[in-house]
Amino acid sequence: MAVEAPAPTPVPGTPLRTLLPQILPALVVGVGAGLLFLGISALAEQLQHVLWSTLPDALGIGRYSALWMISVLTATGIAVGLVVWKVYGHAGPDPAASGLGGPPLAAGVVPGLLLASTLSLAGGVSLGPENPTIAAAVALAYWLGRLAARPGRPAPPGALWVGLATAGTFGALFGTPVAAALVLSETLAAKPGAPRPGGAGGAGGSLWDRLFAPLVAAGAGALTTQLASHPSFAMGLPPLDSPGFGDLLAALVVATLAAFFGLLACAVFPALHRALGRLRHPMLVLPLGGLVLGLLGVLGGHLTLFKGLTETRELVTSSASYGWGELLGLAVVKSAALLVAASAGFRGGRVFPMVFIGAAFGLAAQAVVPAIHPAVAVSSAVLGVLLATTRQGWVSLFVAAVVAASPAVLALLCLASLPAWLAVTGRPLLELDEGGHALR
Numbered sequence: 222m223a224v225e226a227p228a229p230t231p232v233p234g235t236p237l238r239t240l241l242p243q244i245l246p247a248l249v250v251g252v253g254a255g256l257l258f259l260g261i262s263a264l265a266e267q268l269q270h271v272l273w274s275t276l277p278d279a280l281g282i283g284r285y286s287a288l289w290m291i292s293v294l295t296a297t298g299i300a301v302g303l304v305v306w307k308v309y310g311h312a313g314p315d316p317a318a319s320g321l322g323g324p325p326l327a328a329g330v331v332p333g334l335l336l337a338s339t340l341s342l343a344g345g346v347s348l349g350p351e352n353p354t355i356a357a358a359v360a361l362a363y364w365l366g367r368l369a370a371r372p373g374r375p376a377p378p379g380a381l382w383v384g385l386a387t388a389g390t391f392g393a394l395f396g397t398p399v400a401a402a403l404v405l406s407e408t409l410a411a412k413p414g415a416p417r418p419g420g421a422g423g424a425g426g427s428l429w430d431r432l433f434a435p436l437v438a439a440g441a442g443a444l445t446t447q448l449a450s451h452p453s454f455a456m457g458l459p460p461l462d463s464p465g466f467g468d469l470l471a472a473l474v475v476a477t478l479a480a481f482f483g484l485l486a487c488a489v490f491p492a493l494h495r496a497l498g499r500l501r502h503p504m505l506v507l508p509l510g511g512l513v514l515g516l517l518g519v520l521g522g523h524l525t526l527f528k529g530l531t532e533t534r535e536l537v538t539s540s541a542s543y544g545w546g547e548l549l550g551l552a553v554v555k556s557a558a559l560l561v562a563a564s565a566g567f568r569g570g571r572v573f574p575m576v577f578i579g580a581a582f583g584l585a586a587q588a589v590v591p592a593i594h595p596a597v598a599v600s601s602a603v604l605g606v607l608l609a610t611t612r613q614g615w616v617s618l619f620v621a622a623v624v625a626a627s628p629a630v631l632a633l634l635c636l637a638s639l640p641a642w643l644a645v646t647g648r649p650l651l652e653l654d655e656g657g658h659a660l661r
Contacts, residue, residue: 243434247385248375253439254389255356258442259449263348268343269527275602285523290345291515293468297344298511301337301567304465307505308333315495316562317653319352321404321570321613322387325363328357338566346514347558347567355390362386386440392439393446395623401439402616405432424477446460452482455626456537456580458596464629471593471635472601476637479602480644482582483575486556487649491659494564498657501567510565514558522552528569529555529577536580537599545588563651575610576624579603597633600625604634605641610651616640 254277272293278285304383305312308614310330313319326334338353359382366382384405461468500506524532540548559574583602589594600621609616618638622631 228444235607240433247434247437248441250385250444251389251438255393255442255445256356257356258393265342265603267383287519289380290518294515298508300340302503302507304333304337312337312568316568320652328360330344331357331360337450341567341569346562346567347574349528349573350561351394351572353568353572357385358386384435388435389442392442396443398439398443400619401644403619405435439554456624460627461594461629464633468597470638471597472633474607475601476605476641477644479582479605480609482640483606484529487651493560505564510561513561517558526556528573533577533580540584545585548581548585552578575606579606596627596630600630601637608641609645610649624636632654
């Protein structure tokens with residue numbers, strides 16, 4: 222007897238009167254998130270130019286001499302330590318226990334968080350702008366959204382402002398709303414009972430209904446940064462025109478090996494965080510962390526400083542002048558710098574530096590086996606280390622794909638993500654809980 226499959230239950234659509242009022246708030250939040258990111262980036266770049274160009278040139282010291290790297294990074298540790306110690310809100314929660322997003326902080330914490338993040342970015346600390354920028358945008362959007370609520374009418378739910386700010390900042394950071402859509406779809410899949418973005422409550426509405434307002438915010442944030450700065454993750458790798466079975470095999474192997482490399486960093490993170498945490502006071506932990514970062518900078522060279530995107534392009538361009546051991550050494554030093562920075566309490570994100578680590582690891586693999594196409598090696602390694610450290614599948618796949626800037630690589634990366642995911646699933650990632658234990 223044939224058994225008919227049950228017909229899928231139709232998902233009730235969200236009324237137009239619910240979606241239309243979300244457009245203006247989404248546009249405002251998206252543009253605001255883009256401007257916030259641009260402002261932080263511009264300020265950090267100006268201060269970075271002063272610290273690493275104007276001052277050493279005026280003093281007659283080499284810009285990336287051992288003395289100058291140690292001095293600037295130690296001074297950065299002292300400056301960030303003062304902010305964490307004395308400024309209201311202590312620059313937010315422990316960054317080792319903070320991921321991409323999260324509940325909104327109090328608005329009064331935002332100035333200290335942004336100041337600490339800007340100092341870290343300018344001073345050469347191996348962290349990116351993503352976590353503090355998202356946290357600041359979420360806090361400000363939530364605060365302003367609640368202030369703008371009309372008397373006598375129910376205020377939009379806080380989840381709406383959090384979602385809009387997160388999406389708008391993702392769009393601004395990556396210059397495209399695609400990353401925000403992928404991240405939010407992953408979040409909604411993990412929380413199928415989440416309320417509608419319109420605030421009607423309940424779990425109804427299709428995925429696109431739920432993503433409607435966040436995509437507007439992400440598009441506005443992305444367009445704001447595109448018009449102002451033309452951001453790009455493309456690293457100048459040669460394009461892959463027609464991938465073959467050899468490219469697929471290389472992608473599978475490199476992504477999996479890079480995932481294990483990322484897991485090593487995840488395993489070390491809790492112990493290093495506990496060791497530095499024993500010093501307790503930020504004016505001990507952060508200056509010591511800055512000193513160690515300066516020593517690591519001397520060991521690895523200037524390419525292992527800063528958030529890593531500009532340095533990744535430079536590494537890709539000059540990779541032929543490095544041996545495989547030197548390239549792997551750069552990946553190891555950058556990983557150590559990232560772990561020290563995150564453990565010591567410098568404010569910043571971990572995705573951007575991981576791009577450099579993955580690129581260095583992939584170029585090392587390509588130096589060992591020259592037959593591997595550079596785009597396959599680099600993008601697969603970036604995919605592997607991001608899967609291991611963030612456990613954000615869509616973000617990892619997206620970043621790896623845009624690094625290669627070659628559509629033909631995408632199919633390889635989708636397949637390469639499968640063994641890499643099997644290697645990392647259920648294992649610790651590069652984020653701690655409030656007790657200092659690794660999340661899984």
